[in-house]
Structure formats: C-alpha cells, structure tokens
Amino acid sequence: MILVLAGGVGAARFIEGLVQVVPPETITAVVNTGDDMLLHGLRISPDLDIVTCTLADLIDREQGWGIIGDTDECMSWLTKLGGPGWFKLGDRDLALHIRRTAMLGEGHTLSEVADSFRRSLGVAVRIMPMSDDPVPTHIITDAGEMHFEEYFVKNRAQNEVRGVRYVGVEEARPAPGLLELIATADAILIAPSNPVVSVGPILAIPGVRAAIMASPAPVVTVSPIVGGAAIKGPAAPLMRAVGLEVSAVGAAQAYAGMLDGIVIDEVDAGLAAQIEALGVRVAVTDTIMRGPAEKANLARVALQLAHGQPAAA
Amino acid sequence: MILVLAGGVGAARFIEGLVQVVPPETITAVVNTGDDMLLHGLRISPDLDIVTCTLADLIDREQGWGIIGDTDECMSWLTKLGGPGWFKLGDRDLALHIRRTAMLGEGHTLSEVADSFRRSLGVAVRIMPMSDDPVPTHIITDAGEMHFEEYFVKNRAQNEVRGVRYVGVEEARPAPGLLELIATADAILIAPSNPVVSVGPILAIPGVRAAIMASPAPVVTVSPIVGGAAIKGPAAPLMRAVGLEVSAVGAAQAYAGMLDGIVIDEVDAGLAAQIEALGVRVAVTDTIMRGPAEKANLARVALQLAHGQPAAA
Numbered sequence: 001m002i003l004v005l006a007g008g009v010g011a012a013r014f015i016e017g018l019v020q021v022v023p024p025e026t027i028t029a030v031v032n033t034g035d036d037m038l039l040h041g042l043r044i045s046p047d048l049d050i051v052t053c054t055l056a057d058l059i060d061r062e063q064g065w066g067i068i069g070d071t072d073e074c075m076s077w078l079t080k081l082g083g084p085g086w087f088k089l090g091d092r093d094l095a096l097h098i099r100r101t102a103m104l105g106e107g108h109t110l111s112e113v114a115d116s117f118r119r120s121l122g123v124a125v126r127i128m129p130m131s132d133d134p135v136p137t138h139i140i141t142d143a144g145e146m147h148f149e150e151y152f153v154k155n156r157a158q159n160e161v162r163g164v165r166y167v168g169v170e171e172a173r174p175a176p177g178l179l180e181l182i183a184t185a186d187a188i189l190i191a192p193s194n195p196v197v198s199v200g201p202i203l204a205i206p207g208v209r210a211a212i213m214a215s216p217a218p219v220v221t222v223s224p225i226v227g228g229a230a231i232k233g234p235a236a237p238l239m240r241a242v243g244l245e246v247s248a249v250g251a252a253q254a255y256a257g258m259l260d261g262i263v264i265d266e267v268d269a270g271l272a273a274q275i276e277a278l279g280v281r282v283a284v285t286d287t288i289m290r291g292p293a294e295k296a297n298l299a300r301v302a303l304q305l306a307h308g309q310p311a312a313a
Numbered sequence: 314m315i316l317v318l319a320g321g322v323g324a325a326r327f328i329e330g331l332v333q334v335v336p337p338e339t340i341t342a343v344v345n346t347g348d349d350m351l352l353h354g355l356r357i358s359p360d361l362d363i364v365t366c367t368l369a370d371l372i373d374r375e376q377g378w379g380i381i382g383d384t385d386e387c388m389s390w391l392t393k394l395g396g397p398g399w400f401k402l403g404d405r406d407l408a409l410h411i412r413r414t415a416m417l418g419e420g421h422t423l424s425e426v427a428d429s430f431r432r433s434l435g436v437a438v439r440i441m442p443m444s445d446d447p448v449p450t451h452i453i454t455d456a457g458e459m460h461f462e463e464y465f466v467k468n469r470a471q472n473e474v475r476g477v478r479y480v481g482v483e484e485a486r487p488a489p490g491l492l493e494l495i496a497t498a499d500a501i502l503i504a505p506s507n508p509v510v511s512v513g514p515i516l517a518i519p520g521v522r523a524a525i526m527a528s529p530a531p532v533v534t535v536s537p538i539v540g541g542a543a544i545k546g547p548a549a550p551l552m553r554a555v556g557l558e559v560s561a562v563g564a565a566q567a568y569a570g571m572l573d574g575i576v577i578d579e580v581d582a583g584l585a586a587q588i589e590a591l592g593v594r595v596a597v598t599d600t601i602m603r604g605p606a607e608k609a610n611l612a613r614v615a616l617q618l619a620h621g622q623p624a625a626a
Contacts, residue, residue: 041419077409096355098353102396
C-alpha cells in the first residue's frame with residue numbers, strides 16, 4: 001500500500017501519475033485540511049475536493065481547481081443577497097460543500113464524507129483527510145493574522161508573511177486509521193505540494209511525524225520547487241517565512257530527519273550533491289507534469305527511489 | 314397600513330394587485346412558514362421566497378415558484394453525492410437557502426433575513442414571517458404523519474389526509490411587531506391562500522387570532538375555492554380533513570368569527586346569500602388572476618369590501 005501525503009493541485013496531478021503505475025486501490029491519499037474553512041455557513045475543503053475531482057476526471061484542468069464546465073448562478077445571487085464574494089464557488093462545486101456540511105451536521109465525520117464522495121464520483125484511490133478535527137492554517141502577516149485562504153485568495157498573497165500557525169493542532173487527532181496506514185505502508189510519498197501549508201499541517205497532527213519516523217516504509221518526496229521558484233502557489237514567501245531556502249534543497253530540509261529520497265527537476269541537477277550531503281538520496285528527472293506521460297514517469301521515478309533503485313535517466 | 318396574511322403563489326399574485334392600488338410601502342405581508350423545512354442542511358422557506366421573488370419580478374411565472382431562468386447544476390450534483398432529490402432547488406434559488414441558513418447561523422432571526430432579502434431584491438412591500446420560531450406543518454395521513462412538503466411534493470398529495478398538526482405552535486411567538494401591526498392596521502386582508510396549511514398556521518400562533526379579533530381593522534378574504542375546487546394546490550383534501558366544505562362557503566367558515574367580508578368568484582355568485590347568513594359581507598367579481606388588470610381589480614374589490622363599500626360590478 002502506498003500512502004501519499006497530499007495538498008491540492010500538485011498532489012492531485014502526482015497521484016494521476018501513480019494510478020498509471022500501480023493499482024489505484026493500493027493508493028491512499030491523506031489530504032491537507034488546513035485550507036478548510038466555513039464560508040456562507042458551508043464547510044469548504046479545497047484540497048480534498050481538488051484531489052477527489054481530479055482523480056474523478058471532473059476537474060477544471062485549466063484552473064487546477066473547480067469543476068469542469070461549472071457555472072456561477074448561485075454565487076452571483078449569494079453576493080446579491082449580501083454574501084461574501086471573494087471565494088468563487090461554482091454551482092456544481094457548491095453541491096460538494098452543501099452535501100459535506102449536511103453530512104457533518106447529521107453526525108458523519110469528515111473521513112466518512114471524503115470516502116462517500118470519492119465512491120460517489122467513482123474514484124478507486126482511497127482519500128482521507130489528515131484529521132476529522134478542524135485545524136485551520138493561519139498566516140501571520142504585516143496586516144495581522146488571517147486564514148490561509150484569506151491571505152492567498154482574498155488578499156492575493158500580497159501581505160508580507162511573518163509566520164504560520166496550525167490553529168488547534170495540539171488537540172487534533174489523526175484521521176481514524178491513519179497511524180496504522182503509516183505503520184504498514186510499503187512507501188510513503190510526499191507529493192510535490194507546499195511543504196509549509198500543504199504537507200506541514202499533516203505532519204503537525206500529533207503522532208503523525210513520529211509514526212512516519214517509526215515506520216519501516218521509505219519516505220520520498222518530489223520537490224515542488226523548480227529552478228528556485230514554486231511551480232504553482234505561494235510556496236516561496238511561506239518557505240522563506242519559516243526559514244527554508246526556496247530551492248530543492250529547502251524542499252528536502254523541510255522534511256529533515258524523515259526523508260529517504262527526493263526527486264528533483266533536471267534544472268536543479270546541480271543541487272543533487274548538496275542534498276545527498278544531508279543523507280537524502282536524489283533522483284533527477286523532468287518533474288513538470290505536462291501530461292499523462294510526464295505524470296507516470298514522475299510516479300515511476302519516485303517509486304524506484306523509494307525502493308532504493310537508481311533513477312531512470 | 315394594510316396587513317396581508319399570506320401563503321405562497323395565490324398570496325403573491327394578490328399582493329401584485331394590491332401594489333397597483335395602494336403604495337407598496339403601506340403593505341406588510343405576514344407569511345406562512347409552516348412549509349419551511351431543513352433539506353441538505355439548508356433552511357428552505359418556500360412561501361417567503363415565493364412572495365419575495367414574485368414581488369421582485371424574479372419568479373418563474375409558469376411554475377409560480379422558483380426563479381426565472383434558473384438552472385439545476387447544483388441539484389444534479391447533490392443527488393450524485395447521495396443527497397435527496399425530491400425537492401427541486403435551482404442554482405439561483407439555492408443562494409436564498411444558503412444565505413438564509415448562514416445568516417440564521419450567525420444569529421440573525423428569520424424576520425431579519427426576510428427583511429434583508431426583500432431589500433436586497435428591491436421589494437418595497439414589507440415582508441415578515443409569521444414567527445421566528447419553527448412551526449412545521451405536519452399532515453397526518455393513512456401512511457403516517459409527515460411534513461407538509463413531504464405530503465405535497467414528495468408524495469404528490471397521494472396519501473389520504475386525516476388531519477393537520479402545526480408542530481410546536483404552542484411555544485411559538487409571533488414575529489416581532491406582528492401583534493402591533495395587527496392592532497394598528499387599516500385593513501387585514503387574508504390572501505386567497507389555503508386556509509388550512511397557509512393561513513391556518515399564521516392564525517394558530519398564540520396571540521395572533523385574539524389580536525385580529527381585538528383589532529378595529531376590517532378583515533376580508535378572497536376565496537381560494539372557485540366552483541368547488543382549489544385554483545392551485547391541495548386545498549380540497551385538507552379542507553375536507555378539517556371538516557370544511559370545499560367551497561366559497563367553506564372558505565368563509567374557515568375564518569368564522571373574525572371575518573367581515575369575503576370576495577368570491579362570479580361562478581360562485583349563487584353562494585352569496587348562504588355566506589351572508591353567516592354574518593359575512595360578500596363581494597362578487599372575477600377572482601382568477603390572469604394578468605395585472607385582474608389582479609388590480611381583485612385588490613380594489615377586496616379593499617372596497619373592507620371599507621364597507623359595495624362591490625364594483
């Protein structure tokens with residue numbers, strides 16, 4: 001069984017590669033819920049929805065999020081009625097939030113909702129949240145502390161980042177079964193996601209980091225930083241804020257002590273020696289997931305690295 | 314000030330006539346919320362929405378409910394995710410339910426939500442719910458007791474009706490200001506709505522009936538029964554179940570003791586003497602509200618009757 005620690009878009013694409021290489025039923029994605037928030041009274045889970053809808057082939061691939069062909073009738077009326085308009089929610093998209101909120105209100109856990117959704121949408125990969133407890137990621141900025149989505153979407157990442165807080169993480173429990181999955185996994189892959197606000201929250205759940213350190217499974221990541229910049233999203237200011245270099249080296253350092261290997265992009269090949277000096281094996285390949293072939297190659301390289309084989313050229 | 318006791322479609326059309334005859338600002342609609350329910354975790358208020366959206370000229374006039382030009386993207390996904398599909402909710406329509414649920418969750422009252430919505434949609438008529446407390450109407454049938462919408466929409470009014478219950482009405486309080494409005498109204502008009510499940514719940518709120526009896530305002534209704542049948546909706550089996558004749562006479566008897574006058578349709582002119590024998594003044598006119606002219610005429614006749622003038626021919 002392969003366990004993938006997943007954020008949103010990058011993780012979803014990486015898992016699209018994995019399902020070409022191993023049976024989807026043998027993959028479990030444990031997904032960041034630090035971006036989750038309550039908006040219009042609805043429970044929004046951006047990363048869970050991105051991973052689920054990407055694997056269901058229902059995602060708007062141009063954006064990386066949202067549902068293909070979605071419309072915004074409801075949203076335009078919500079703002080007409082005085083509701084907040086800064087976070088776009090499509091009509092189809094809203095069904096996920098409405099149904100999730102209703103199921104949680106009926107007493108289901110977020111894990112149960114995530115599993116129900118992926119089954120309803122025909123996804124064979126198992127999908128679970130990092131925790132059933134809310135752990136919102138707050139960004140501490142020059143304009144005050146705010147929810148990650150407020151920093152990223154509402155304020156377009158314009159504020160100066162000073163720190164990151166996983167609110168309530170001390171009391172959060174790992175999703176049911178997560179620690180057991182970590183202990184018994186054949187490989188733990190950390191997706192090319194933001195190490196601070198996507199993977200960071202998962203590792204901060206009490207017990208998760210220790211379980212990964214204790215697990216016999218090899219731990220391999222794919223650098224989300226290529227040529228000193230994030231492929232997508234606000235990784236650079238967030239990594240800097242927590243003292244990480246914005247480079248493939250920084251991506252390896254983010255998982256210091258737990259990482260067996262990292263896949264870096266060809267443009268970063270020159271950094272391999274520096275990373276290997278940290279005791280981390282390195283594979284070099286094209287990490288830009290343009291299409292199915294690149295995704296499958298990246299998954300294959302990551303798995304080979306996990307199992308101690310030399311990287312395919 | 315004119316107070317209108319209102320259900321859904323018939324009431325909304327009747328008020329469209331009134332606003333042609335008196336300044337809209339002088340009209341208050343107090344609306345049945347017995348049809349309200351929680352579905353998909355959302356607070357649905359069918360009659361409030363019908364009245365508000367009709368007066369905002371946003372209603373789907375062919376159906377009488379729902380928003381003109383609405384789409385059903387969200388609904389089709391809600392059912393795909395396992396949600397109940399028997400109650401159609403359009404994408405624009407859903408914005409009302411989402412925003413209402415969010416505002417109630419933030420601590421606003423239903424009265425505040427209703428007022429906010431009608432202002433946002435540019436409605437000058439004041440709109441208020443009968444109560445801020447939930448008083449769901451249950452229908453007792455041969456198949457058991459069920460919510461009115463379950464009886465009417467889900468089961469298509471196929472069950473045999475044995476009785477009606479306004480659940481929790483003993484503890485419900487009239488909406489803030491309602492008793493004062495009743496006491497100071499120039500006229501109280503009971504819209505051509507279902508006397509059992511539309512107007513009945515309003516009158517059942519503790520204090521409302523007594524306030525109407527004590528008010529100096531004349532009380533006039535328009536019969537929703539024409540030629541022995543309801544113009545729209547399930548009035549016939551419901552009236553029968555509570556012992557009312559399905560006729561203009563039954564419509565007058567439904568408000569026994571509080572009614573000063575009733576407007577009946579020309580086809581029912583022969584019933585006038587029988588109704589007058591109950592001590593109720595009668596005006597006869599065309600009560601079928603085909604278009605603006607018929608609506609305005611009906612409103613004019615009802616107001617003239619309230620003020621003791623003979624009916625216009």
